[in-house]
Amino acid sequence: MTPRPKPASRRLAGLVIVLALAPHALQLQADAQGAASPPLSVIYGPDALSREGDVDHREEIFISVPADAQGRFWVRVFDADTGGLHDTPYRRAGDTITAFRLVGGAGAWTGAPRPTRAEDGPRAPLDAAPDAPGATLAELRFGVEPAADDRWTTLAPFTAAQGEIVGGQALFRLDVIAEAGDDGNAFAIEIAGGPEGGEPPAPARMFSYRPTLRWPGGRARTEVDLSLRAGAPMTLQSFDAADGSIEIVSTFDDMRLPASGQDVWTSAPFLAPEGQTALAFSGGGETPNDVTFAIFDETGAPAPIDLPARLGVAPRRPEADAVATPLADCASVAFDASRSRGANDLIFEWRFGDGAAAAEPVTVHRYARPGTYQAELRVLEPGGRPGAGALLRTPVLVRPAPVAAPGGPITVAPGEPVAFDGTASIPSDAPIARWLWSFGDGARAQ
Numbered sequence: 257m258t259p260r261p262k263p264a265s266r267r268l269a270g271l272v273i274v275l276a277l278a279p280h281a282l283q284l285q286a287d288a289q290g291a292a293s294p295p296l297s298v299i300y301g302p303d304a305l306s307r308e309g310d311v312d313h314r315e316e317i318f319i320s321v322p323a324d325a326q327g328r329f330w331v332r333v334f335d336a337d338t339g340g341l342h343d344t345p346y347r348r349a350g351d352t353i354t355a356f357r358l359v360g361g362a363g364a365w366t367g368a369p370r371p372t373r374a375e376d377g378p379r380a381p382l383d384a385a386p387d388a389p390g391a392t393l394a395e396l397r398f399g400v401e402p403a404a405d406d407r408w409t410t411l412a413p414f415t416a417a418q419g420e421i422v423g424g425q426a427l428f429r430l431d432v433i434a435e436a437g438d439d440g441n442a443f444a445i446e447i448a449g450g451p452e453g454g455e456p457p458a459p460a461r462m463f464s465y466r467p468t469l470r471w472p473g474g475r476a477r478t479e480v481d482l483s484l485r486a487g488a489p490m491t492l493q494s495f496d497a498a499d500g501s502i503e504i505v506s507t508f509d510d511m512r513l514p515a516s517g518q519d520v521w522t523s524a525p526f527l528a529p530e531g532q533t534a535l536a537f538s539g540g541g542e543t544p545n546d547v548t549f550a551i552f553d554e555t556g557a558p559a560p561i562d563l564p565a566r567l568g569v570a571p572r573r574p575e576a577d578a579v580a581t582p583l584a585d586c587a588s589v590a591f592d593a594s595r596s597r598g599a600n601d602l603i604f605e606w607r608f609g610d611g612a613a614a615a616e617p618v619t620v621h622r623y624a625r626p627g628t629y630q631a632e633l634r635v636l637e638p639g640g641r642p643g644a645g646a647l648l649r650t651p652v653l654v655r656p657a658p659v660a661a662p663g664g665p666i667t668v669a670p671g672e673p674v675a676f677d678g679t680a681s682i683p684s685d686a687p688i689a690r691w692l693w694s695f696g697d698g699a700r701a702q
Contacts, residue, residue: 295335295342295444296478296565298470298546301352301437306379307519308346308440309496309546310468315432316388317445317563318365320461321416323426327449327457331358331394331411331430334444339400344440344544352437355397356411358430360418363389365427370558371466371550374493374521390429393418397435410451416458440546442470444564463560466550469537471500473545476569477538479505480549481562481642484528488553492524492535495548500540505570507531508634508647515540516547534642535561536568571643574598578633578648583620586657586684591631593617598646599637607632609652626656658684662693 297317300310321329335342338352346352367389394412398404419426430445446453447460471478482504484490494502497515504511506529516522518541537547551559577595582588591606594617606614608621609629623629629652636645661680668674678691693701 293567294470294472295442296470296472296567297432297444297563298344298440298442298468299354299432299434300344300440300546301338301346301434303348303436303438304346304440305519307496308344309548310434310440311374311379311466311495311548313434315430315464315467316368317430317432317462317464317467318368318560319419319428319430319447320425320463321419321447321456322458323416323419323421323424325416325426325458328413328415329456329458329460330413330448330451332408332446332448332451332453333404333411334408334446335404335406336396336409336411336443337398337401337404338437338439338441340402340405342406342442344442344546346438346440348438350400350437350439352439352441353397353399353435354441354443355395355433355435356430357395357433358393358412358414358428359388359390360393360414360420360426360428361391362420364391364420364429365422366420368429372558373491373523373550373552373556374495376521376523378520379495388429388431390420391418393428398441408446408453413451446564462563464563465558465560466548467561467563467565468546468548469565471538471540471543471545471547472567473543476567477501477536478565479534479536479568479642480565482528482533482535482551482559483562484533484551484559486528486530488528490526490528490554490559491552492526493521493550493552494524494537495521497522497537497547498540498542498545500537500545500547502535502537504529504533505536505642506533507636507642507645510643531645532642536570571641573643574602574635574637574646576633576635576646576648578631578650580631580650580652582654585622586655587624587626588620588622589631589652589654590620591618591633593633593635596633596635596646598635601638603636603638605634605636607634623652623654626654628653655684655686658682658688 299315300308302313338354339350416426419428447456448454449456494516496519498518500515502513502515513524575597579592581590604617609631631650631652633648659682663677690702
């Protein structure tokens with residue numbers, strides 16, 4: 257495989273970059289081992305129509321690693337070429353060129369323009385995005401390259417010191433740019449610990465603010481993780497979802513949102529749920545279905561969408577079953593979740609509505625004050641994935657206990673009749689239904 261040359265005025269700089277990073281053969285090394293799932297990021301050449309789902313023919317993927325990380329990280333691309341398996345030939349198959357450019361240094365993250373909310377409806381024409389600032393660390397171009405088809409290709413190594421340091425993180429930008437043609441190029445990115453893969457030397461995160469993602473068909477759905485502040489008002493924008501299915505999947509809930517139609521933007525407001533959260537989409541009027549997404553907070557700032565995307569089947573949630581039984585003292589309630597079903601190692605949490613909580617499936621809680629409370633049972637399967645939990649709310653009415661007033665002390669002779677009067681007793685929130693007397697000598701009355 258031979259990288260396509262840059263314009264003549266920049267050829268020498270490109271050659272220096274490659275030699276500075278690694279020997280030429282290493283820089284272009286391809287790994288025949290396939291990815292665990294089909295590549296789910298996609299970009300179309302600038303001559304493709306927007307109804308293919310790509311609004312700007314460019315992907316900006318940000319990479320974040322700890323600023324004090326030691327050792328080298330490696331950027332690898334799966335199916336970097338524009339033909340063969342996974343890719344979508346268009347009107348002039350085989351004419352598309354995609355560039356992969358790794359950028360570090362000042363401005364790699366802070367200088368990159370952020371997307372803004374689009375008007376709902378047909379896509380407005382977008383001007384070509386200018387190159388964002390930063391230092392180019394490596395750049396390769398691919399056309400129809402059999403040596404890069406359906407396999408991993410090593411793009412470049414980098415160290416934390418080469419990134420833009422912000423808040424203890426070293427940030428980089430991977431620009432994926434469709435420079436010519438009209439074909440769809442599906443690809444995946446990973447950060448590895450060596451040119452042939454493996455765990456990186458420190459945790460690495462990848463995210464984008466407006467990715468174009470693919471649902472390839474079948475029963476599985478395409479999923480990406482989200483990091484949102486629970487309860488925050490958010491707006492999801494989708495473009496060209498072809499009326500597919502879009503859901504926000506969280507630890508305890510699934511939220512179906514309106515999907516865009518063919519070649520249009522659609523906005524869907526929602527409140528960010530708590531717990532692990534993912535965006536999942538599938539179906540629609542075309543297969544594969546390529547969709548562009550962005551999420552904005554109430555100020556209009558875009559939220560990061562974690563990459564890479566993955567394929568997953570909608571999980572079967574555990575089933576929460578809760579019973580709340582008032583006890584005789586009126587202030588205590590017995591809670592029972594033992595009939596809940598799911599994995600063998602279910603995790604239970606009761607939230608009693610007064611700030612107290614318990615982690616046992618069966619427990620008793622005493623309320624300090626009468627009133628109506630909203631108790632919550634949370635049942636969670638191990639693993640922490642989105643969709644692993646179930647939540648059940650049950651109202652609890654704690655009544656004030658009635659106060660018995662049997663009267664004052666009485667002194668009588670044996671056998672002498674005694675009159676007892678309990679009418680001074682104070683009822684609860686309902687009338688007293690009956691009085692039960694126990695006289696202390698084994699006799700009773702009511």
